[in-house]
Amino acid sequence: MKKKFFITTPIYYVNSTPHIGHAATTTVADIIARYYRQKGNDVFFLTGTDEHGLKIAQAAQKAKKDPQTFCDQVSEKFKVAWKKLNISYDFFIRTTDPRHEKVVKEFLERIHQRGDIYKGKYEGLYCIECEKFLTEKELVNGHCPYHPKSKVIHQSEENYFFRLSKYAPQLISLIENPQTNYIFPEGKRKEILAKLKEGIEDVSISREKVKWGIPLPWDKKHTVYVWVDALINYYSATRFVKGKKDFWPANLHLIGKEILWFHTVIWQAMLLSAGLPLPQKIFAHSFYTIDGEKMSKSLGNVIYPEEMVEKFGADGARYLIATSFPYRDDADTGWERMKEKYNADLANNLGNLISRVAKIGERLSLTNPRGERRFWPEMEAKVENLNLPAALDWLWQTKITACNLVLNQQKPWEKPKAEARKIIAEIIVQIQNISFNLAPFLPETSKKIDHIFAPGKKLTAPQKVLFPRLK
Ligand code: MSP
Numbered sequence: 001m002k003k004k005f006f007i008t009t010p011i012y013y014v015n016s017t018p019h020i021g022h023a024a025t026t027t028v029a030d031i032i033a034r035y036y037r038q039k040g041n042d043v044f045f046l047t048g049t050d051e052h053g054l055k056i057a058q059a060a061q062k063a064k065k066d067p068q069t070f071c072d073q074v075s076e077k078f079k080v081a082w083k084k085l086n087i088s089y090d091f092f093i094r095t096t097d098p099r100h101e102k103v104v105k106e107f108l109e110r111i112h113q114r115g116d117i118y119k120g121k122y123e124g125l126y127c128i129e130c131e132k133f134l135t136e137k138e139l140v141n142g143h144c145p146y147h148p149k150s151k152v153i154h155q156s157e158e159n160y161f162f163r164l165s166k167y168a169p170q171l172i173s174l175i176e177n178p179q180t181n182y183i184f185p186e187g188k189r190k191e192i193l194a195k196l197k198e199g200i201e202d203v204s205i206s207r208e209k210v211k212w213g214i215p216l217p218w219d220k221k222h223t224v225y226v227w228v229d230a231l232i233n234y235y236s237a238t239r240f241v242k243g244k245k246d247f248w249p250a251n252l253h254l255i256g257k258e259i260l261w262f263h264t265v266i267w268q269a270m271l272l273s274a275g276l277p278l279p280q281k282i283f284a285h286s287f288y289t290i291d292g293e294k295m296s297k298s299l300g301n302v303i304y305p306e307e308m309v310e311k312f313g314a315d316g317a318r319y320l321i322a323t324s325f326p327y328r329d330d331a332d333t334g335w336e337r338m339k340e341k342y343n344a345d346l347a348n349n350l351g352n353l354i355s356r357v358a359k360i361g362e363r364l365s366l367t368n369p370r371g372e373r374r375f376w377p378e379m380e381a382k383v384e385n386l387n388l389p390a391a392l393d394w395l396w397q398t399k400i401t402a403c404n405l406v407l408n409q410q411k412p413w414e415k416p417k418a419e420a421r422k423i424i425a426e427i428i429v430q431i432q433n434i435s436f437n438l439a440p441f442l443p444e445t446s447k448k449i450d451h452i453f454a455p456g457k458k459l460t461a462p463q464k465v466l467f468p469r470l471k
Helices: 020-038 054-062 067-084 098-113 165-176 186-198 226-231 233-240 257-274 305-324 335-363 377-384 388-410 417-438 443-452
Strands: 004-013 042-050 091-094 117-127 132-134 152-162 219-224 252-256 282-285 288-290 331-333
Touching: 004 020, 004 233, 020 042, 020 067, 020 252, 020 282, 020 288, 020 305, 020 377, 042 067, 042 233, 054 067, 054 226, 067 091, 067 305, 091 233, 098 117, 098 226, 098 233, 098 257, 152 219, 152 257, 165 186, 165 257, 186 257, 219 226, 226 233, 226 257, 252 257, 257 282, 305 331, 305 335, 305 388, 305 443, 331 335, 335 388, 335 417, 335 443, 377 388, 388 417, 417 443
Parallel strands: 004 042, 004 252, 042 091, 252 282, 288 331
Antiparallel strands: 117 132, 117 152
């Protein structure tokens, strides 16, 4: 029996088109998914779009489209972007899919019957951009900390509430116990623990005035709060996608830091209430800044994945994302530094190694050796901790650069043929394993390298370079 591995990305709002932030989470999830597949696991990789709620309804209205048509069109743009980046998701979920809506209703019925839902009045602040209720304390200069340019609105309506506070003690003890803790990295675990200990309030889970949403099964005048609807996607996909029932609970929810509370507290409490097992791990990464500034449309510095693929190719874009991935702290990126990194690591270091070795080997009429292929334990440790920048850095420093050094120092072109062949054959064995380790990151490149250095095949140098140098 293959081991199961269920990995998810956030489902993205369709009010905006995919940018490098969305692409980072999705690409990293793809690398992890490919890695576990390559290790022989049975992987279910889920991504998709979040399509209900006030923000989407307003965006559709602004675009003068009915909400469903609008969602169909923008959701498609995410699929197109993921195709360009070679994202190997197994299923793309959309929250307007009736099969998802059905599971949402069943889920809510379950926690309703548990006695965890009651009617009350919500009076307070709301950020439409976040689709989130805010407290006075959370405001920065009167604005949402994540959306300083948008207005926080005042809400007053009848809502149904979920007894979130009831689950706080249980969540605290789960998170405090290293055996059952599910929040990573450590800094994020501490942050949530401290917040939970401050004391938490119940949360509103329905909206009376928002029409674009799933009707509450026991009171059709209300729709389900978009975040509750969205979180359930992770579970609903395992209910209605064929053959995926056994994949719940998820092994890894990969998310950005701004949606940590929803995933580590609200979602977990909902699952506890519904009597369902909890996901093993929730990993929150940090954010990209662009040349030292916050990425925003108004600053005009948004980087789109399609542009990256156009410039650097799919693997180039994937490499640049993985090496700059804001694994723990915010990380800076920008066109100029991406180009430098591409030229240094891909065009020069890796690209040169492959073309030099292939050319020398061809001249020596070499037949490719049969090396063993496996993940280096150093790679495994870093990838499994999601530290992809460290994993690639290690591969480049200790393997790729090292092979180039061996070439430079041993100068096989100055050696007698037999000796030169031995040197090159040894490097090829290394390259074959480099390619194996690179495959989850740079699938197309790895395939090309495998083709050139296929064991037992007579070596012929490729006509084209792997990564053309950029000016
Ligand atoms: N729809 C919700 C998520 C629901 S999940 C049940 C949502 N969508 S979103 O479109 O706003 O996407 C948020 C996610 O995009 C972040 O959690 C993160 O994964 C990614 N990023 C958005 N901006 C980012 C950066 N500047 N940098 C890195 N990732 C960022 O929230």
